Amino acid sequence: MTIAWGxxxxxxxxxxxxxxxVTALVSFGIVGLAARAPRPDGPEPALSPSTGTAVxxxxxVVAAAIVLYGLYIxxx
Amino acid sequence: xxxxxxxxxxxxxxxxxxxxxxxxxxxxxxxxSIATGALKPTVAVLxxxxxxxxxxxxxxxxxxxxxxxxxxxxxxxxxxxxxxxVGAILWNLLTWLLxxxxxxxxxxxxxxxxxxxxxxxxxxxxxxxxxxxxxxPAVISPLLAGVIALVGTVIAYRSTARSDDxxxxxxxxxxxxxSASMVSLAHGTSDAQKTMGVxxxxxxxxxxxxxxxGPPVWVILAAGxxxxxxxxxxxxxxxxxxxKRVSEIQTPQxxxxxxxxxxxxLASSHLGFALSTTQVATGSIFGAGAGRRLAGVKxxxxxxxxxxxxxxxxxxxxxxxxxxxxxxxxxxxxxxxxLVAIGVAVGIYAASRSTPVTADNVNDVPSPVAPDEVxxxxxxxxx
Numbered sequence: 510m511t512i513a514w515g516x517x518x519x520x521x522x523x524x525x526x527x528x529x530x531v532t533a534l535v536s537f538g539i540v541g542l543a544a545r546a547p548r549p550d551g552p553e554p555a556l557s558p559s560t561g562t563a564v565x566x567x568x569x570v571v572a573a574a575i576v577l578y579g580l581y582i583x584x585x
Numbered sequence: 586x587x588x589x590x591x592x593x594x595x596x597x598x599x600x601x602x603x604x605x606x607x608x609x610x611x612x613x614x615x616x617x618s619i620a621t622g623a624l625k626p627t628v629a630v631l632x633x634x635x636x637x638x639x640x641x642x643x644x645x646x647x648x649x650x651x652x653x654x655x656x657x658x659x660x661x662x663x664x665x666x667x668x669x670x671v672g673a674i675l676w677n678l679l680t681w682l683l684x685x686x687x688x689x690x691x692x693x694x695x696x697x698x699x700x701x702x703x704x705x706x707x708x709x710x711x712x713x714x715x716x717x718x719x720x721x722p723a724v725i726s727p728l729l730a731g732v733i734a735l736v737g738t739v740i741a742y743r744s745t746a747r748s749d750d751x752x753x754x755x756x757x758x759x760x761x762x763x764s765a766s767m768v769s770l771a772h773g774t775s776d777a778q779k780t781m782g783v784x785x786x787x788x789x790x791x792x793x794x795x796x797x798x799g800p801p802v803w804v805i806l807a808a809g810x811x812x813x814x815x816x817x818x819x820x821x822x823x824x825x826x827x828x829k830r831v832s833e834i835q836t837p838q839x840x841x842x843x844x845x846x847x848x849x850x851l852a853s854s855h856l857g858f859a860l861s862t863t864q865v866a867t868g869s870i871f872g873a874g875a876g877r878r879l880a881g882v883k884x885x886x887x888x889x890x891x892x893x894x895x896x897x898x899x900x901x902x903x904x905x906x907x908x909x910x911x912x913x914x915x916x917x918x919x920x921x922x923x924l925v926a927i928g929v930a931v932g933i934y935a936a937s938r939s940t941p942v943t944a945d946n947v948n949d950v951p952s953p954v955a956p957d958e959v960x961x962x963x964x965x966x967x968x
Binding site: 513516517519520521523524525527528529531532533535536537538539540542543544546576579580582583584 | 756
């Protein structure tokens with residue numbers, strides 16, 4: 510019986526990296542987009558509206574690209 | 586060469602299993618989205634059902650290698666596959682009645698192994714493959730998914746802590762719709778293929794298809810539709826267990842859990858590990874629960890699930906073995922197995938009607954809160 514420790518390790522590493530990076534990017538994206546329209550009774554946003562929009566869009570686009578690349582590897 | 590009666594029976598039984606697989610596993614993708622209100626229950630199951638069908642068409646790699654050396658293919662005949670499927674279906678229905686998210690894949694493998702052992706002897710089962718390709722990943726994958734979801738949850742809460750609460754909530758709700766859809770797609774890819782593989786194997790064993798043939802389009806379509814329809818009808822009992830009984834789940838946790846689930850399932854199906862999507866999704870939900878409030882997770886529920894997981898493979902194997910023994914007695918035996926299986930299935934369905942769980946009442950149970958938290962109108966808060 511041979512156990513493919515290498516493949517198991519690879520699955521662990523790749524899924525950990527992909528999921529954590531995507532989650533972080535989406536979180537940052539949401540922080541960015543939340544700075545666009547601060548509510549008067551809400552907390553002071555960390556970024557200006559324009560920086561927030563830029564950060565938000567970049568983060569979300571990169572996250573989407575990672576997901577699409579993952580799907581592409583599987584389908585192709 | 587025409588298709589004989591037993592082959593038709595096996596195909597119908599395989600699609601029936603696929604159907605139970607669908608509604609048993611709706612919870613994997615949609616439990617947290619429904620619990621957080623990111624999606625309405627009826628909308629959630631519709632999206633999930635459609636994406637399961639799409640997922641079925643993404644790849645046929647797993648289907649081509651479904652037997653993958655688990656059992657000796659030369660000793661398989663349609664009667665054995667039929668008996669194995671009966672074992673898998675009955676175990677799936679029973680765990681659904683109890684609301685336990687057990688693995689449909691393990692039920693399938695268990696049923697097949699039990700049937701093969703009785704019909705062809707224990708030497709026809711490759712136990713080495715069983716351990717390295719199924720049991721070991723089964724132990725590792727839920728833990729891995731749990732750790733990833735935990736880290737993801739911590740990041741999601743820490744990074745958004747100083748932003749406007751409502752925008753964050755709205756953002757993760759939108760994110761959850763995307764991540765839940767990805768889980769459904771991954772589920773269709775990995776689980777619909779298992780049924781395709783079984784049907785293809787049957788067609789090859791009976792000489793309808795050439796050896797090493799891939800699944801024909803009608804098989805892919807039928808398997809995709811069966812799992813999609815099952816998903817659409819929704820296993821509300823299991824959705825309630827995962828969405829409400831494990832922990833109070835909020836949108837950032839739901840998103841982190843679903844992202845972890847998708848990553849683990851897709852990465853491992855790509856490398857050929859026959860993972861249980863159910864166990865991965867469940868591990869993620871526990872991890873996400875612990876990432877927010879360790880004390881808010883009902884670990885007793887985890888214990889119940891762990892028992893169900895350990896029991897699944899052998900229990901389905903026993904049912905499969907009994908069914909194989911009866912079916913090998915000839916036509917009368919096979920008909921008897923079919924009738925008993927239908928009878929038990931109807932009985933389980935009837936039992937479920939006494940305490941129905943539906944799209945309307947799936948969220949109507951209180952979720953657990955940590956000792957220092959209080960329940961508010963919108964969820965829970967630090968006391």
